Each structure stands twice: as C-alpha cells, then as structure tokens.
Amino acid sequence: MGRLRSRQTRKNILAVSGLFAMGSMLLLPIFVALPVLAGGGASATGGPPPDVVAAQEAEGEGEKEQVEVGRDVYYKTEGPVVGAPAPKTEDTETFYPRYNFESRVLLWVANQQHLYYGSFVLAVPIFCMCIEFAGLITKDKAMAKKYDQLAYDFIKISLTAYSLTAILGGILIFTFLTLYPAFFGYLSSIFRPVMHIYALMFVAESGTLYIYYYGWDKMKEGLLKWLHASMSVVLNVIGTVLMFLANSWIGFMMSPAGVDEQGRYLGNIWHVIHTALWNPLNVHRILGNMAFGGGVVAAYAAYRFLSAKNDEERAHYDWMGYIAMALGVAFLIPLPFAGYWLMREVYAYRQQMGITLMGGLLAWLFIIQATMIGILFLTTNYYLWQALGRMTGGERFQRYIKYFVFILVVGLLVFITPHTIVMTPAELKAMGGQQHPVLGNYGVMSAKNGGINAIIMTTVASFIWYQRGNRVPAVKWAKFGNIFLITFFVVAHLNNIWVACYGYFIPANVRIGLSIPQVAGTLSCLFIGSALNLAMLRQSKELGPIRWGQIAPRSQYALIMLATAFTWMMGLMGYIRSSVRLFWHVNEIMRDNSPWAYTHTIGFGANVISFNVLFFWITILFVFWLGALGAKKAPVPATQPVPGGAPQPATGH
Amino acid sequence: MTWLKLVEGYMPMQMISELGLSILVFVLINWALHRAGMGVPKFWAGVGVWVFIQLYLKYRIYPPIPFSVRAIYGTVSACGIFMWVSGSEKEWQEFKRPILNVMDGITGFHKSVRMAALFVIPLALGGFAYNSFLPSFEEPIELRTVHPAPPATTKVHGKTFVLQVVQNPYRVNADGDYDQGYTDARIVEQAMGRLMKDVNDPNYNPWDPNAEGYIKYVREGGEIFFQNCHFCHGDNLNGRGLWAYAFNPIPANFTDAGTIAQLQETFVFWRVSKGGIGLPGEGFPWASVMPPWEQHLTVDEIWKVVMFEYWHTGYYPRTWD
Numbered sequence: 001m002g003r004l005r006s007r008q009t010r011k012n013i014l015a016v017s018g019l020f021a022m023g024s025m026l027l028l029p030i031f032v033a034l035p036v037l038a039g040g041g042a043s044a045t046g047g048p049p050p051d052v053v054a055a056q057e058a059e060g061e062g063e064k065e066q067v068e069v070g071r072d073v074y075y076k077t078e079g080p081v082v083g084a085p086a087p088k089t090e091d092t093e094t095f096y097p098r099y100n101f102e103s104r105v106l107l108w109v110a111n112q113q114h115l116y117y118g119s120f121v122l123a124v125p126i127f128c129m130c131i132e133f134a135g136l137i138t139k140d141k142a143m144a145k146k147y148d149q150l151a152y153d154f155i156k157i158s159l160t161a162y163s164l165t166a167i168l169g170g171i172l173i174f175t176f177l178t179l180y181p182a183f184f185g186y187l188s189s190i191f192r193p194v195m196h197i198y199a200l201m202f203v204a205e206s207g208t209l210y211i212y213y214y215g216w217d218k219m220k221e222g223l224l225k226w227l228h229a230s231m232s233v234v235l236n237v238i239g240t241v242l243m244f245l246a247n248s249w250i251g252f253m254m255s256p257a258g259v260d261e262q263g264r265y266l267g268n269i270w271h272v273i274h275t276a277l278w279n280p281l282n283v284h285r286i287l288g289n290m291a292f293g294g295g296v297v298a299a300y301a302a303y304r305f306l307s308a309k310n311d312e313e314r315a316h317y318d319w320m321g322y323i324a325m326a327l328g329v330a331f332l333i334p335l336p337f338a339g340y341w342l343m344r345e346v347y348a349y350r351q352q353m354g355i356t357l358m359g360g361l362l363a364w365l366f367i368i369q370a371t372m373i374g375i376l377f378l379t380t381n382y383y384l385w386q387a388l389g390r391m392t393g394g395e396r397f398q399r400y401i402k403y404f405v406f407i408l409v410v411g412l413l414v415f416i417t418p419h420t421i422v423m424t425p426a427e428l429k430a431m432g433g434q435q436h437p438v439l440g441n442y443g444v445m446s447a448k449n450g451g452i453n454a455i456i457m458t459t460v461a462s463f464i465w466y467q468r469g470n471r472v473p474a475v476k477w478a479k480f481g482n483i484f485l486i487t488f489f490v491v492a493h494l495n496n497i498w499v500a501c502y503g504y505f506i507p508a509n510v511r512i513g514l515s516i517p518q519v520a521g522t523l524s525c526l527f528i529g530s531a532l533n534l535a536m537l538r539q540s541k542e543l544g545p546i547r548w549g550q551i552a553p554r555s556q557y558a559l560i561m562l563a564t565a566f567t568w569m570m571g572l573m574g575y576i577r578s579s580v581r582l583f584w585h586v587n588e589i590m591r592d593n594s595p596w597a598y599t600h601t602i603g604f605g606a607n608v609i610s611f612n613v614l615f616f617w618i619t620i621l622f623v624f625w626l627g628a629l630g631a632k633k634a635p636v637p638a639t640q641p642v643p644g645g646a647p648q649p650a651t652g653h
Numbered sequence: 654m655t656w657l658k659l660v661e662g663y664m665p666m667q668m669i670s671e672l673g674l675s676i677l678v679f680v681l682i683n684w685a686l687h688r689a690g691m692g693v694p695k696f697w698a699g700v701g702v703w704v705f706i707q708l709y710l711k712y713r714i715y716p717p718i719p720f721s722v723r724a725i726y727g728t729v730s731a732c733g734i735f736m737w738v739s740g741s742e743k744e745w746q747e748f749k750r751p752i753l754n755v756m757d758g759i760t761g762f763h764k765s766v767r768m769a770a771l772f773v774i775p776l777a778l779g780g781f782a783y784n785s786f787l788p789s790f791e792e793p794i795e796l797r798t799v800h801p802a803p804p805a806t807t808k809v810h811g812k813t814f815v816l817q818v819v820q821n822p823y824r825v826n827a828d829g830d831y832d833q834g835y836t837d838a839r840i841v842e843q844a845m846g847r848l849m850k851d852v853n854d855p856n857y858n859p860w861d862p863n864a865e866g867y868i869k870y871v872r873e874g875g876e877i878f879f880q881n882c883h884f885c886h887g888d889n890l891n892g893r894g895l896w897a898y899a900f901n902p903i904p905a906n907f908t909d910a911g912t913i914a915q916l917q918e919t920f921v922f923w924r925v926s927k928g929g930i931g932l933p934g935e936g937f938p939w940a941s942v943m944p945p946w947e948q949h950l951t952v953d954e955i956w957k958v959v960m961f962e963y964w965h966t967g968y969y970p971r972t973w974d
Contacts, residue, residue: 355801359802361935364796371725398741405734405736405737409729409730417722420799425901427717427720429901434797438664441665441910554745
C-alpha cells in the first residue's frame, strides 16, 4: 500500500515537473518579449531603438538636433520618429493589385471566416474550463462524470475548428499580402515588435490545447486532474492575450495612437496597442465570443438531438444544449452594456464616428442589429418556456407566458424603432416632418435603454421560472421570499420605465449617467433575484424529475436560430465596425485610395453577411460531422438504463 | 380615430398603455367566455389579436405611420403571437387544430375551405407577383440620413473650428466663463407651453431690459431667429413656419426629442453655417433647402441663434462628459 502510494507520489511529482517545464516553454515567448515591450520595441521600420536614440542624444547638442521628434496623435506625447510615414497610396496595381473581383469583398470574407472560427476556439476552452471545474468541485460522482464528459465533448468540437482557424488565418494573411500589400506592410511595420509574439503565442496555444485534449484520459484522477483543469486556465490566458493582440490592430485602425500625423511610429509600442478603443473592444469581444461559442455548441447539441436514434442520446444532447445555451446567454446579458461602453468611447474619441454609426450613414444597420439582439433574447425566452414542458409542474408557469410575451414584444418594438424612418416622400408629407411625434420618441437612446432593459429583466424572470420548473420552495420564509421577489421585479420594471421617460427631460450627459441606475436595476434582478431564488430552492419539494430528452423539437430549432442569429449579428457588427472608418485604412492617418473605398448599400452588405453566415455553417456542419464520427467509435452503453431520465456519460474517450 | 386625443408629451407611453389595456381586456373577455364554456379557439384568438394590433397602428395613431415601420411592427407582433400560442404543447396543439382540420378535410366545411385555399393562395401570390412587376409611378422610398456625421473641422468666415472641442463663446456664467451648468439652469422649463422660470427675473427673462450675459445673448439670438429663421422653422420652433409647407420634407422641428436635443451644439453650428448645400456625401439625398447662413450671418450671430434654439425648446445640447 505504502509502495503504491510512493509510486503515485513519484508519478505526481514527475507530472508536475513535466507540466511546469512545458508551461515555462510555452510561456517563454512572453518572457523573451518582455524587454521589447518595456523598451517600446525595436525600430518599427528600420530606425534605431529608443536606447540607441538616447545614446545618440547623449553624444552632443549637434547630434541631438538630428533626432526628429514627433507628436502622438492621440496621447499628445512627444517621441523620436523611428518609422516611415504611412504610404500615400494611389489606385494602381502597385498599391492595390487585384483579381477581376472586388478585393474588399474577398478580404471581408477571409477575415470574417477567420474571426468566426477564432471566436469559437477561444470561447469553447473557457466553457471547458468552467465545466471541468464544476465537475471537480461537485460532490455527486455521477454529475461529476457528466460534467467531465460534457467538457470533453466541447473541446473535441473545438479541436477540428482549431485547425480550420489556423488555415483561415493563413488565407487571410495571403489575401492581405496579395491584395493590400501597401497597407499590410505599413500595419506590420507598426506592429513589428509584437507580430512575432502573436505567432509564438499561437504556437503556445496549440501546444497547450493538444496536451489538454490528448491528456484527458491520462490525467483523470487526483492531483493530475487538478493539473489538467489548471492547464485550461493557461490555455485561456494565452487565448485571451492572443485576442487582445489581434484587437490592438483593429483598435489602431479605428483610433490610431503611438504615431504622429503622418503615421510615423514614435517608438512606444504600448501606445500603439493601448488605443482609445482597445479596452472596450477587448471586453466586448470576450463577451461576444462567449455568447457566440455557446450558441454554436448549443446548435451542435440541437443537431445531434434532432438526429438522435435513441432516448439516451436525446437526453444527453438535450442537456448539452441547455448548458451551452445557458452559458451563451449568461454572456449575452452583459453584452449590451459592454456595447454601450464601446459606443460611448467611440463618441468620446470622435463625435463624427459616433454619429456615422448611430445617427447617420450606418444607423439603419444598428436597427438591424437591435432586431438581431431582440431575436436572441426572444428565442432564449422561448427555449426556456419550452424547457418547462419537460418538467413536472412546469405548466404552472406556462399560463403566464402571454404577459411575458407582451413585455418582450413592447420592449423589442421600442428597441428597434428607427430614428430615421424609411418612407416614401408621400408618407413623409403625410407625417408632416421627418420625425413622427409618437414613434420618434422611441427612436432615441433613452427609450431604447428602457426597451432592452425590460427585455433582459424578463429573460432573467424566465430563468427563475425555469429554475423553479419542477420545484416548490420549502423554506420557512418562502411566502415572504416570493412576495419580495415579485415586488423586486415590479419595482425594477417601474424604475426602468420611469428612468426611460425622465431621460427626455435632462441633458444628454446626465441621461448617459442615468443609465447606471437603469442597468443597476436589471443587474440587481439578475444577481439578487437569482441568488434569492437559489436560496429559496435549497430546501424545496421536487414535483418530479426533469425528463431530459422530452422537449418539443421546436425548442431545438430555437437553439439553431439562436446560433444563426449570433453568427449573423457578429458578421453585421464586424461590418459596421469596419465600415465606420469610411475611406480610411487607418483612421485619419492612411487613406484608402482603392476603387472600393465607399460604403456598400445595406442590401449588398446584408447579402455578403448572409453568405459569410452560410459558408460558416456549411463548414461547421463538417466539423460537427467529424465530431459525430469520433463519437461513433466511443463505446456507448446502449443497453444501460437511464436513471431518472438523466443522460449517461460515455465511459471513455 | 381622432376623438380620443393623443396627449402631447405623453404620446409614446399613451400608445403602449392603450395597447396593453386592450390586450388585458381581450384576456379578461376570453377568460369570462372560457368560464362560460365559450372560450375563443386559440387560432382565432391569435389571428384576432394580430389583426387588432395592425388596425390599431393604422387607424389609431396619427399622423399615419409609414408602411416600413408598420411592417416591422406587424412582423414582431406576429412572432410574439407565435411565441404565445406555441408556448406550451397543449396550446400549440390547440392552435394547430383548425389548420390541420382544414388540411385533413375532416368535414365538408373543412374540405370546401381547403379547396378555396387551393385557389386563393396561388391567386394571391400570383397577384402579389403581378403587382410587384407592374411599373410604378410612385416616388421611390428614400433612406434619408437626417443627421450625417459632421467633419472634424469646419471653416466659417475664414476661421477653422475643431468641432470636437470648440465651445459656444456666449454660453457663459456671470463671470464670463464657459459654464454649461449655469446656462442649463436658465432655459425654459420643458412643459406644455414651455414656460420661463421667472418672468420678472432678469436672470431668466431674456426680454427683461436688465438682462445681462447669457440671457441677453439669448435675446439677441432670438432676434436673429425671428428675423431669419422663423419663416421656415416656425415661431414655436416646431418646424411649422409660414413657408414650411412649401418644402418637402418640411423644416426640422426643434421641439422634437430627435433633433437638436440629440446633437452637440457644434453640430448645429456647422449645419446652420453650411446649410443644405454644405451637407456631406453621407447626407444623401441632401433633402434640405436651408441656405448656408455663413453667407448672411456672422460667426457670433450663428452661435447666438443656436443658443436661443436650445433655450427656447428647453433642451440641452449634447455633451460627452
């Protein structure tokens, strides 16, 4: 027994040492690059690094005068000019080599596909991490196995997608190099100090992912399992840094910093990375990726549910779909607030950029975006109401669905009412002006905030319904708790409506500040409402088991719709974000002089977005199919009974 | 339906409340009928509610809502009704029953409806297709960008203004310093009739002969407005001036929450200075006949008139901090 334990200890020590060595190797690129970061990087375009510049300065006054100093366009600090100015391009083959097709659309498709897969493979490991940890800390061994199997299922899907991400990344770079060489050359000269870090991080990400996946069975117990779970943290840290670096490029294109007016690099790479919009973009993208990843996995589960051959499979994929949807929606709820912050920063950075986005040229695209957000929330509610159908006692809540529908529909109608209405001149004349005296009020931010907050609060209430589906609180204070909960939601809704109305009577800056109590009300419903509900359900009477797998098929179509809406919205928002630069490659620094430096019509844009969505879903179906192929090889105990209708995990991978 | 007025200032909430009350009345009637054993079938309840919403939007709300918005509202309400009728399996089965009955032709009546549908649906689709191919003499739909993004800078009377940072030089406190809070406190109250806070106080009444500083500049702006702008924008600044209906679209209604209330003061300064002819490419289809006022007014006069517009409407110019 003692020998066995000592052998196990040796094995653990060996494994820990091995993993530590591996981790160090994987993170080596960061440490190697640190001095570069601290020093502001070497010359972006061949000039001397800052320390050499400093040495040259020390040589004498005459020498000092030769060092040209530039002023940062954003930070307004001065720094030595160490880069070449942004190229002044012309509409020629030299600057814009082309096929007999619109280069911008080719780049758009390549970029979007890479982004879809990139988002997916960055989001899924975060889910795996959460689910694996949930499995580790749960005391119920059957549940622990189920969670472990689920996490494995998740990472299995992302593995194939990971290869596709890398392939699409290669295609994207080739597209840049062949169609926009001048622009790509300039961008890579600016970001040269971190370009290789990005590439090395990608290697580190791959290494960690493969060890994480292939080591699943080897590291399934004891300390090794904890180490395995910890690897998912390392994996996600690397993934997040990768995404932040990629975000810095688009942040620079939208709101450049670290360069002078001519676009000459001033030697401080942190300024180039940390632009005005970098952090809002980071937060928005993390949340967006998570919501998107949840949607795609939920669609995978729905696909497997609808094609399931037996109740056992149906039960498993019903459960998987629910978990993925819940994770996705958990990140969808704060997404509008992150988007609000991003837009606020856009307005603060450039007023005209904000107006182009939300009040001018691209405003109609935001109405489409609002519609998509509405679809996401409505679909989520619909799925939860359908899910009540597989619970004994769930029908108690279904009779109130019509009231929730009313709040959701009114909230959505207000949220999507356009400020600039599409109409014929005859309608315009009949209306007596551009603004409709009734609907015009829904077209402004104050009303829209009210609309979306009402939708989110109703979604939270649907979640609380779902949690109570087959359970009745049995705590002594259940009655008080119920009254408190209902009052809380009613007051939050009244507060929301009042603030939305009051917003018309106060200055814009105060109104923006007033969105804080509005959001606070919504978040309070989310956190306090959910926490209180869970506390009430700690002692509860179960009316019956959850009949996993016995959910109406239309709920699964709702999941597929949810995922499609996520995909479409991501495509749309990417297009909006990119279009807002109008005729600039790098805003106010490098002008786009290609023949395609114009804004597409809404119809054309929507068609390309739809093509991207279709292409992604066709390819991801291939990934799903591969995942299903692997599953067929796994030993599935088909004859094993399903206790309580719950899904049974496969016993091995 | 104009006998029941939409009350100015309350119209948006009035519309939602009326719709909500109507739905509640439907629910109560249906509940009472259900209790009496005569509940409305789910299918007809769903169709009825949807038709009611469309009729409400078309005939209750005035001025008429453009078709594009009614189409959006119609689609969303149809989705909402679908969510309601299919919320539970029992309701969904109940909703589907009349449709399935017709498709299965279980009685003679259902068979005749099915036969009628066989003709009516293709004919309706054919008619729709035919109509869509007919040449139309109606003016095309316009997607007008009412508030195009302003340039980063604008040049007026030879001076360059950076619109992101420039401030109205007349929006000042008693010490002559730029002070938005001070001036915001002196605008008219935003209520029906837009009341001045204290007519007898020279700090609030621009027409008081003792008015000084900001409030005096508002008066000067008002004089400029009534000499130049009110013919189109109206003496109540609501876009209903003497000449307003000679134009299509009619001039901007400053009392609407969607015009100057949404804009920075510098945006209004730029639009007034450059007029319709100075709209950027983004402002398609450039449907504005406003003259470039820089050709008629000085820079100071433009700042003053802009300030008057905010004062009179009771709105605050948009700020970001």
